[in-house]
Amino acid sequence: MKKNHKYIFVIGGVMSGVGKGIATASVGKVLQSRGYKVNLVKVDPYLNVDAGTMNPTEHGEAFVLSSGLETDQDMGNYERFLNRDLPEENYLTSGMVYKRVLEKERNLEYGGKCIEAIPHVRDEIRERYERAASVNGSEISVIEIGGTIGDFQNALFMDAARVMHMDNPSSVAFIMVSYLPVPGTLGEMKTRPTQNAIRQLNSYGIQPDFIIGRSPEPLDARRKNKIAKSSGIKPEHVISAPDISSIYDVPLNFDADNLPDLLLKHLKLKPKKKNEIAKDGLKSWKKFANSVKNTKRELNIAVVGKYFDTGDFVLSDAYISVIEAIKFSAYAQGVKPKLTWIDSKNFETGKLKTSMLSDFDGLVVPGGFGTSGVEGIIKAIKYARENKIPYFGLCYGMQLMVVEYARHKASLKGATTREINPKAEHLVIDIMPEQLELMKNKDYGGTMRLGQYPASIKKGTIARKVYKAEEVAERHRHRYEVNPEYVGKLEEAGLVFSGTSPDKTLMEIAELPQSEHPFMVGTQFHPELIARPLDPHPLFTAFIKASYNNKSK
Numbered sequence: 001m002k003k004n005h006k007y008i009f010v011i012g013g014v015m016s017g018v019g020k021g022i023a024t025a026s027v028g029k030v031l032q033s034r035g036y037k038v039n040l041v042k043v044d045p046y047l048n049v050d051a052g053t054m055n056p057t058e059h060g061e062a063f064v065l066s067s068g069l070e071t072d073q074d075m076g077n078y079e080r081f082l083n084r085d086l087p088e089e090n091y092l093t094s095g096m097v098y099k100r101v102l103e104k105e106r107n108l109e110y111g112g113k114c115i116e117a118i119p120h121v122r123d124e125i126r127e128r129y130e131r132a133a134s135v136n137g138s139e140i141s142v143i144e145i146g147g148t149i150g151d152f153q154n155a156l157f158m159d160a161a162r163v164m165h166m167d168n169p170s171s172v173a174f175i176m177v178s179y180l181p182v183p184g185t186l187g188e189m190k191t192r193p194t195q196n197a198i199r200q201l202n203s204y205g206i207q208p209d210f211i212i213g214r215s216p217e218p219l220d221a222r223r224k225n226k227i228a229k230s231s232g233i234k235p236e237h238v239i240s241a242p243d244i245s246s247i248y249d250v251p252l253n254f255d256a257d258n259l260p261d262l263l264l265k266h267l268k269l270k271p272k273k274k275n276e277i278a279k280d281g282l283k284s285w286k287k288f289a290n291s292v293k294n295t296k297r298e299l300n301i302a303v304v305g306k307y308f309d310t311g312d313f314v315l316s317d318a319y320i321s322v323i324e325a326i327k328f329s330a331y332a333q334g335v336k337p338k339l340t341w342i343d344s345k346n347f348e349t350g351k352l353k354t355s356m357l358s359d360f361d362g363l364v365v366p367g368g369f370g371t372s373g374v375e376g377i378i379k380a381i382k383y384a385r386e387n388k389i390p391y392f393g394l395c396y397g398m399q400l401m402v403v404e405y406a407r408h409k410a411s412l413k414g415a416t417t418r419e420i421n422p423k424a425e426h427l428v429i430d431i432m433p434e435q436l437e438l439m440k441n442k443d444y445g446g447t448m449r450l451g452q453y454p455a456s457i458k459k460g461t462i463a464r465k466v467y468k469a470e471e472v473a474e475r476h477r478h479r480y481e482v483n484p485e486y487v488g489k490l491e492e493a494g495l496v497f498s499g500t501s502p503d504k505t506l507m508e509i510a511e512l513p514q515s516e517h518p519f520m521v522g523t524q525f526h527p528e529l530i531a532r533p534l535d536p537h538p539l540f541t542a543f544i545k546a547s548y549n550n551k552s553k
Contacts, residue, residue, distance in 0.1 A: 005133050006140045006171050006267045009161045011208070012148040013178035013197030018214040019250075020177045021074035023241065024144040025081035026250040027175065030260035031140055032082060033251075033281045035272025039138035040078040041090045041129065042071065043145045045153035049095040052448075060317035064477045064529055065091070068451025074144065076321050076529070081251070083532045089132040094153060097124050117156060125160040140267075149176070149201050162205045173266055176201060176208040177241075180215040180223065189215060191226050198231040209266055210237045210259070218242045237262060248289040248533060255282055288331065288533050295336040299547055301326060302360040304342045304380045306373035322366045322394065325531035329540040335548060344376030354383035362390040362519075362547030365397030367477070367526060371420050378404045385512070390519040390546040392539070395478050398510055398522025399429045402482055402490065405510075410493035412486070419480055428490070430483040449476045453501065455508040455525070461498035462521055463509045466542045471502070474525035481524065482507035499523070519546030 010024045021042070028038045048054060051062040052070030063076040069088040079086055101124050105115045113120075133141045145161070147154040165172035178194040194211065201208060211227055213219045219240040228235040239257050241250065254260065264271060272278045303319070323339065330337040340360070346352040357363060363384045365377055377397075381404040384391040393401045399417055406415035406428045417429030432449075452473050457464045464470075482490075484505060487497060494516065499509030512520040519542065531537035 004171075005138070006173070006269065007129065007133075007161070007164060008140065008142045008173045008175060008263065008267075009158075010142060010144045010175045010177060011158065011201065011206075012145075013176045013201065014148070014193045015179050016148050018177065018179045019241070019247075020144055020146075021077055022247050022250055023175075023177045023212050023214075024074070024142055025077045026254050027259070027263070028078065028142045029081045029251040029285065030254050030282070031142070031263065032277060033255070033285070034260050034264060035275045035278030036140050036269075037136070037138045038082065039090065039133055039136040039141045040082060040086065041092070041132050041141055041143040042074045042078070043143065043154070043157050044072050044091075044093045045145075045147050045151065045157065046093060047095045047098070048093060049099060050091075050093065052450075056318040061320050062477070063321065064450055064475050064526065066452040066475060070450065070477070072146075073317065073320050076324075077247075079530075080324065080532050083534050085530075087132075087135055089128070089135045092125070092128050097121060097128070100124055118159070122156050122160045122163070125157055126164060129160065129164070140269075149197055149204070155204070158204050158206060165206070170268055173209045173263065174201075174206055175210045175212060177212045177214060180213050180219065182216050189217070189219070189223055191223055191230075194227055195230045198227075207232070209233060210239060210263070212239045212241050214241050214243075216243050237266075246289065246292045248285070248292055251282060252286060252289055284534055291331040291334075292327070295331055295334060297335045298338045299330060299335045299362070299544065299551060300338050300340065300360045301547065302340050302342055302357055302363045302380075304344050304347075304363060304365050304377055306344055306368050306370065306377065319366055321526070321528040321531070322364065324533075325528035325537055325540045326364070326544070328531050328533055328536040329544045332536045332541060333544050333548065335544065337544075342380075344373035344380065347376035347379045348373065354379050357383050357389060358387060360389065361551040362392070362543060364543075365391075365393045365400065367395035367397065369396070369419070374400065374420055378407075382408060385517060385520060388518055388550075390543060390550050391517075391521070392519070392543040393522035394528065395524060395526055398524050399480060399482070401520070401522040402428055402495070402507075402510055405493065405495050406486065406490060409495070410486075410489050412489065415486075417480060426486070428483050428486045429480050431480050448479050449481075451475060453525070455499040456502050456504075457509075458496070458498045458500075461496060461509075462511050462514060462519065462542065463498040463539075466538045468538075472499075474508070474523070474527060475529045476525045478524065482510070518550065519543060 012020045028040045032038045050070045051072050060073045062070040063073050064070055065088055066085050067088040071091045101121055145154050145157045178197050180189050182189045224235050224238040227238050239259050326337050377400050381401050403415055406412040412426040415426040415428045416424045418427050418431050452475050454471055454473050456471050457467050496511050497507045498511050508524050510522045527537045527539050
């Protein structure tokens with residue numbers, strides 16, 4: 001183990017989906033407020049090597065790190081709460097672990113031994129926990145182990161944590177995030193499921209040091225004492241985490257319950273008082289959280305997309321980074337965004353008329369894949385362009401903005417993207433040769449244009465005015481690009497490519513001049529991935545300002 005490094009493992013009890021990721025991010029935030037360099041790590045027990053091949057309508061958004069690794073959406077919350085980029089070492093899956101163990105076995109790195117789950121897989125897990133701490137140069141790691149106690153899939157990850165605690169008890173702490181139900185027929189909060197979950201965790205050889213009690217309402221002293229007595233922990237180590245309207249209040253609630261200082265004391269550490277992080281503490285965060293609760297002026301934003309009718313999935317999971325990026329910029333401008341989700345297929349069938357978009361202050365088209373609903377999106381983009389409604393297109397939203405412009409302004413009849421019709425005459429959006437080869441070989445996982453790339457910003461454009469920089473770096477996740485063969489024709493028709501790759505071959509930002517439209521901008525990259533509560537993305541902020549000006553008119 002890294003010398004003097006502290007590890008906090010966050011484990012789920014009773015049931016999943018109660019906010020373990022937000023609890024982990026919040027623990028990291030409050031420890032950071034005490035002046036410590038904190039590292040947040042997510043463990044996903046599934047056998048996928050990464051999150052890139054999983055359906056966002058079932059698993060939620062795939063959050064792309066700067067390195068290009070496609071990860072679970074919790075990594076996005078980690079970066080947003082800590083206000084910094086995290087390296088790929090901070091994410092691990094069972095697939096990654098087993099893949100590496102098998103590679104080492106094939107390379108005879110185990111010296112011909114019989115390879116088993118214990119110790120070899122467990123030791124690989126521990127090595128990754130420690131590597132993340134080393135790479136980040138952090139002082140405290142907070143590691144969320146996905147799933148719930150009792151799951152077969154996460155047992156080895158917990159056992160690696162147990163061994164680390166056994167080797168150095170003063171450097172490891174365990175937090176269980178557990179649910180306390182209030183059955184409607186009883187009207188009383190029940191602690192027994194949590195008590196049983198603690199006993200089950202004990203059977204793994206792990207004793208929780210803290211319990212974060214998730215519940216519809218705050219835990220009272222009686223429940224805290226009951227849990228403490230039955231599990232052998234201090235009553236003050238049972239932390240109440242009731243349902244709240246904003247996730248950004250969670251660090252403030254933890255701070256009010258003295259959780260960061262209790263954790264530091266348990267780990268034999270003291271708050272730092274001299275560095276810049278400690279001086280600010282949670283002041284800036286509290287200011288932001290208050291703006292979330294107290295902002296009254298509303299801004300009506302339409303989000304037109306293609307995944308909005310798929311079963312019972314939750315939109316907020318599939319588009320969480322886009323939603324939060326809009327919020328961050330809106331709250332910074334003193335307005336509250338009211339998002340309306342519009343299924344683009346309704347524009348195709350005539351169930352909805354595009355004229356209804358005139359009721360909105362701005363329009364966003366987020367990223368996506370596939371052919372369904374595309375013509376409806378193009379109709380919406382055309383209406384926004386012709387009626388001067390502020391428009392912001394992200395990835396596919398930029399590509400379809402280019403398609404719409406090619407068809408209706410550049411006289412390229414039937415212009416489209418290879419993704420929709422590979423045999424079309426005018427493929428203004430096409431796939432790069434190297435991507436085409438990958439797809440022929442069915443090499444899909446982790447092979448898109450992924451991660452952070454530089455973009456050169458053209459003078460005299462909206463993008464240059466917004467960024468105030470000649471070059472920026474943004475994160476990507478896509479296979480298709482603006483076809484270089486059509487760039488000249490599109491520019492002649494009035495479309496401006498204000499951001500390009502440094503060698504000018506890839507179009508990164510498309511826009512219309514403000515003399516033609518108040519704000520019509522599309523990005524090939526995903527700016528939402530680097531938007532933060534305390535550092536909103538400038539392009540989202542520019543879109544919000546334009547939408548507010550439109551509302552005022």
